[in-house]
Amino acid sequence: MIRHPHVDNGLLEMLLRLTELVPPTYAGYRPLLADGLLYFLERLSPIRQQAIFAAQLGLPSNVSRARRMLALFRLCPTLHKLGQVVAHDRRLSLDLRLRLQELETLVPTDSLVAIRPLLERELGQIAGLQIGRKAIAEASVAVVLPFLWRQAGGTLPQRGVLKILRPGVQDRLNEELAIWPALGGFLEERCAHYGLPVFDYHNTLETVARLLANEVCLDREQTHLSQAADFYACSPDIFIPRLFPFSTPSVTAMERVDGCKVTRQDLPATEMRQRAERIIRALLAQPFWACQEAGAVFHADPHAGNLMATPDGRLAIIDWALTTRLSKRQCEAVVQLVLGAVTLNDRRICAAIAVLGQPVDDARVQAAVKESIRQVRCGNFPGFGWMTSLMDTLASTSAVRFPEEVILFRKALLTLSGVLPDVSPQMNMDGVLIREGAMRFFKGLAWRPWVWADSRGRVGAHLSNADLFGLWAELPATALRFWVGNDE
Structure with a gap:
């Protein structure tokens, strides 16, 4: 059990009961997930534990379990990413899916007071750059701010966004990723204890942990963006944001995308079917069948928050931090x-x-x-x-x-x-x-x-x-x- 003077054991038990959100078909896995969640929480620092429990205490006493889980996932970048992956899994209840889908496009909470000094240090003084006062989006590891840039000799200002890591997220991610490989071995032991099939959790979680570490490597995402722009250059219905020349290893400056999540039902059924076909073709069929000797690169995080439908009918694919070849x-x-x-x-x-x-x-x-x-x-x-x-x-x-x-x-x-x-x-x-x-x-x-x-x-x-x-x-x-x- 977590030992902290400010932690209510009843609150901890309430968190562990979040595993009851697992569908009845997989009810046999609920004790395993409870053990895994406890193992994860126990190994976070006391400061992190206190923040998690404070967020839970701040919720109304009659709040749903799905809402409590959302509050937990929001404070843990690795769990946040896990929630995004399963947010549209129809084996989960509708209420739980809708809650998890909130993780795809969060209302920003990080204070710009902490972010602006980072921007000033990274970007310095750029002529014609005007950064917005409010963030427009928050992801699992980054916050997004709008800007206008009037290039020397240009007529109209160009609209873009700055993607910068959330304050403290690097430390939180490193702490959690250090837990994951050991968590895999622990889950394998508990599988044997509960008589469940022994999945290779150790290697799987260790692999995913290494790949999630790329989330904070913004310079790597910039490389992936450039490669994607080249690959889809001959696909007029696919939009890849253009990079601006003042991007740095810690700040990505890219073209702003207007539109909505692809799951928004804003068109007749026939056109929504065309949108779905465009998604499959762009993210799966094109790279798979075009594969040459160098291999095929796939966007490895295609949740609905990273796929946008633009007003002119194109598919915009954003957040290229995670790819696989x-x-x-x-x-x-x-x-x-x-x-x-x-x-x-x-x-x-x-x-x-x-x-x-x-x-x-x-x-x-x-x-x-x-x-x-x-x-x-x-x-x-x-x-x-x-x-x-x-x-x-x-x-x-x-x-x-x-x-x-x-x-x-x-x-x-x-x-x-x-x-x-x-x-x-x-x-x-x-x-x-x-x-x-x-x-x-x-x-x-x-x-x-x-x-x-x-x-x-x-x-x-x-x-x-x-x-x-x-x-x-x-x-x-x-x-x-x-x-x-x-x-x-």
């Missing part, structure tokens, strides 16, 4: 994984899994693959939902250890799969991905007679001529596997 070989493995499902070929699936991660329990891998093939045989479409379900099973049973880029890619898919139904319930990822892949395939047909049979470069869709011939030759075996499987 899949290699060309990993993208090819994803395609082989789906082809293995289509052909009911467990060996092809297992070979693809071995590229995406490190198998550590062949028996469990085989069992998970067999079950996934049974699902396809029963009519489950082998798209991204099927693939991520298989990956989750392999990870939760510790059958495969996935590298951090694949873990973060899965996190991005989880976030997107929650956001999209709130944009347009009729839209799913698979249709857009298939259409985009087919376009790439047909564009590459002209090159196919001139490449090696096993080459998957320049021909589109990550498929070689040998792959296509193998699929055709495997048709009789696929039919046999289907009928034999039905008879089992």
Whole structure:
């Protein structure tokens, strides 16, 4: 238990009861989460503990548990980010989802009195720069202020925003990230105690902790912004904020984005469906199918607060602090994984899994693959939902250890799969991905007679001529596997 002279144990128990917000389907995990939350809170400094409990005491006595959780998450940057990731997960109650979605666009609370000296030290005196008096947004680690800049010789002032770290957030984040790796090992021990599946929490949380540390590296985000601007330069319906020349390693100065969160239902259903399709194409299909030898870069934090619909119908993608890169070989493995499902070929699936991660329990891998093939045989479409379900099973049973880029890619898919139904319930990822892949395939047909049979470069869709011939030759075996499987 947390020991602090100003802490009411009843208040602590109230915080631990926040785990009852977990859906009934996962009620068996509530004691595990309570233990994990207690472990986390115990290891924060007394000053942090006091601030958390003071915020809880400041809430009305009859406030909802979802509101109490929001107050807790707001004071802990790592929990804040976790809340953003699951804010649109439909397995959670509507009230809880709505509360968590408040974490995507918070009303600023940090005093500009503390922020302005940092800005003056970083930026100095810039001719023509006029910084607004009030912040316009607050994120998990940063605060955003508006500005106008009249460049020498320019006619109209340019509108932009300054993104700067919230005072003290670096220390809070460092304190919390130091807890996460040990928390992973603790959760694994408690899983065994409660008889729950032993997920690889240690490596997963350690990986996510390292990646979350990038949130405070604003110079790295500036590099990602420049790369994204180059990648989407030929996509007129995608808007990436332009960087201003007076950005520094601690302050990002970029073009201001006007618009609303993509989940806002402000258009007819048909146009909302187009918006959802644009999101899938930009964040998933384009980088995946355009993957070259250097790999494919994906936005790794696509929650609704980072996706905006502009008044002219474009999709604005902001906050590029977190990205992940899949290699060309990993993208090819994803395609082989789906082809293995289509052909009911467990060996092809297992070979693809071995590229995406490190198998550590062949028996469990085989069992998970067999079950996934049974699902396809029963009519489950082998798209991204099927693939991520298989990956989750392999990870939760510790059958495969996935590298951090694949873990973060899965996190991005989880976030997107929650956001999209709130944009347009009729839209799913698979249709857009298939259409985009087919376009790439047909564009590459002209090159196919001139490449090696096993080459998957320049021909589109990550498929070689040998792959296509193998699929055709495997048709009789696929039919046999289907009928034999039905008879089992």
